Amino acid sequence: ETGVTQTPRHLVMGMTNKKSLKCEQHLGHNAMYWYKQSAKKPLELMFVYSLEERVENNSVPSRFSPECPNSSHLFLHLHTLQPEDSALYLCASSQAVQGNGKLFFGSGTQLSVL
């Protein structure tokens, strides 16, 4: 299934680096999401976008900055991260933002912060 594509698949960065994660969906969906998956908190909701507008920011530190330039693309800009931010970052999309429809996940970006 290649409906939601994430790049890069793996990323190693230092605490002072700035990097970006990219997500693209080819399903014609109107809602996109960032989830963080770690051993402590599997599948933790971070951000929700509906038609390029952010509708939810789930108490995420400002060192994570999302961007949604159009309904097909979603970015997560990272700066001055901490080692505890190491995790799998999953992008997802759905037809609409009501939350009661099927989520399609990307393969994720495995992030390691040194």
Place this chain on the structure above:
Amino acid sequence: GENVEQHPSTLSVQEGDSAVIKCTYSDSASNYFPWYKQELGKRPQLIIDIRSNVGEKKDQRIAVTLNKTAKHFSLHITETQPEDSAVYFCATVHAGTALIFGKGTTLSVSS
């Protein structure tokens, strides 16, 4: 805010046995309850879902039951097979905008 509790965190069964995973939620307004399966190294995928106007839904060997009064829902897998081994996540809707997930159940099916 909305909270989803999932039990057990790990479950080991013999091939052919049944497996049951339970979740409880706090928001009485929740009306959608999906279950996702994540195999090792792969992305989570929807396997079954139920809406609040239905008490039970079946799809071959898997079924989901919902008790709105008690605010809990369960995943039932019958005649388990080794390929059922995975992490299973329950979820419900948060603030009408997105799914929030339970902490997952690691199911191991031994042959």
